[in-house]
Amino acid sequence: MGASATASHAPAAAGALAGITVLDLSRVLAGPWATQLLADLGATVIKVERPGAGDDTRAWGPPWLADGEGQPTTDAAYFLCTNRNKQSVTVDFTRPEGQALVKQLAVRADVVVENFKVGGLAPYGLDYASLKALNPRLVYCSITGFGQDGPYALRAGYDFLIQGMGGLMSLTGRPDGEEGEGPQKVGVALTDILTGLYAANAIQAALLHRAATGEGQHIDVALLDVQVACLANQALNYLVSGAVPKRMGNAHPNIVPYQDFPTADGDMILAIGNDGQFARWCAVAGHPDWAHDPRFATNPARVRHRAELIPLMRQITVTRTTDAWIAALEAEAVPCGPINTLDRVFADPQVQHRGLKLDLPHAAGGRAPGVGNPLHLSATPVAYRQAPPVLGEHTDAVLTSLGYSPQDIAGLRAGGIV
Template sequence: MAGPLTDIKVLDLSRILAGPWSTQVLADYGATVWKIERPTTGDDTRHWGPPYVKNEQGEETAESAYYLAANRGKQSIEVDITCPQGQEIIKKLAVQADIVVENYKVGGLVKYGLDYTSLKAINPRLIYCSITGFGQDGPYAQQAGYDAMIQAMGGLMSLTGEKDELPGGGPQKVGVAVADLMTGMYAVSGILAALHHRNQTGEGQHIDIALLDTQVAWLANQASNYLVSGNVPKRLGTAHPNIVPYQALPVKDGFILLAVGNDGQFKKCCEIIGCPELADQMEFSTNGQRVKHREQLIPLLERQFKQQPLVYWLEELSSAHVPCGPINTLDRVFENPQVQHRNMQFELEHPTAGKVPMVANPVNFSQTPIEYNQAPPTLGEHTEQVKKYLK
């Protein structure tokens, strides 16, 4: 068996990242995904380089690394949805599809007869997922939304970065497009829930998911901190608002990320760094006290950690089950023995680039394991194949 969604068919009208990320996950899980692309240009991210993948002769191909990240397992079909012939192709696919994913502006597909109401009329069992910046209604509904602006508007950048008064202080965006990615993941969970509902009732439905809603939803404990206390959270660099010590600390030859999650771990940490008395001091004896007195505690810890190199602390703390880790660059991430053991990197055969590197889906099914059989497709690679399928 090639995955738990083997019999599911997905009509993917999305582009960029949030939508394609969701449909790539569905493809990983075994679904057939028809990726509809504009003739000649295709998905915008095909051109978001460099870097571009190189062929076996070392020459750059037309496939950007960005595009590769979110489009494996799909069939690319060039269709002009602005013309009647293209719309007819989409409708034929919609009749056979279980799921549609689209990220056009609100109402943008109505004029082509490809909106939810129109496609529901020909396939009432269809699950139709619309991904937009701000949702299908509300004062911002007609505005376009992009990841960085959503990170800013949704509060994430107010929480990310060093304190304003420190060197390098100020708002920062996260290093990957997390608002897009989390929206894609919420889309997947919503789609799977809707599939379950359809299995029980036979009814399809429309899913409305917005980047801004998603960003607000996954503020998680920071949102709860604000709503409960009324205090607006501030940037803390790598530090945690509710747990101390839980941050990067300087060591003799770099930095370590210390993630002490309870009082027992803190006691062990203090013993290892040569300051067992810290754990017994009233102002540091519980996590609540450490949060209140972090400004006094952290300099004491920094002084001790600077006395030994990173490897020493990793070995000593890990052997005592005190959570910690190095701050790896990406080359070290993919060299990490645990990452390699879990097969988080693999390769797929590509029609123009030979073998292309991929990052694996982290979900491991015991009965329906993921099979990676299709590299991110070249533009229109499956157009004729799918047209024959529709005849």
């Protein structure tokens, strides 16, 4: 893919999920992240939104998308990040007529994704049991903060809250005793995003099961479960040793040196993962003897003697600029890199080459920027069919496909149903 992907880059090959229809009743981030991934892979995603308001994130600005005249629209950048390749249909399903509409869509759908509180859709007849009775093959994915059962099931869950409860913030931030100490959340809503990725994986697994058996099923995905599962090596460090991991700033609990270092004009990252890389760093730094020092020769030794090694390294790294270090270390295959701001990220030649900056025509006029999908499938590549939709952009077309006449649609609109 070229430097900046556009809608014209959509491949001729059908996506891997072509022919799959997803009814998206979710909003904000975790659910929409899952359904955008499915849409990028070729599924038809029909996003149901509230008439007149839509997904909450449409209003989470500034910044706002500009129209063709350069004027701000009513769609925030936040909404754009997670609703590409979808159709927007406005339906008020708190009304019986709206419920009937959504049920018609569910009968035709392969997948439903929702992130309401536990039991929140039952009063409208849009819960799994109700829709399964209409469509037994339906794969129904519920995303909540704490799951469909357990003592916290009825609580609302938010990414920030879960980062704290699920242990991530206890591992993130400067250690006690350093300036700026204290727990920190990650700079993006990472738990929501990871939950969306887990949900999309579960949905595709359930579709494979349905292809083999004809059976749909209910998927229960919880933010807390995902956050705990993604503690990865830190969780196992605790479960194996019984020692509670502590905040270490940018340092790694199991690998040394694997952190940020000051340079003559800023900072850089060293990600040294084995003893050979460390020996090559020592040679570039003018201290080949360190590679043979029993305190530093092996990674377990370096972990034990971290407090001695890191200050010695910092005295050396401040003697050259970031670019000078990176040039010298890359020549010796020592993993390293800068700490980029986002302007530098999107100016990076590798990021540009991989097509991670999008530019799609938008229904409001003008262009909608976006970030490309990181999946590269050789036979069924990701396609960017359309920018995130304006509110209700596809309502008439979708209702027409259900058999509604223009007069029927006008009546529903006049009654505030759509």
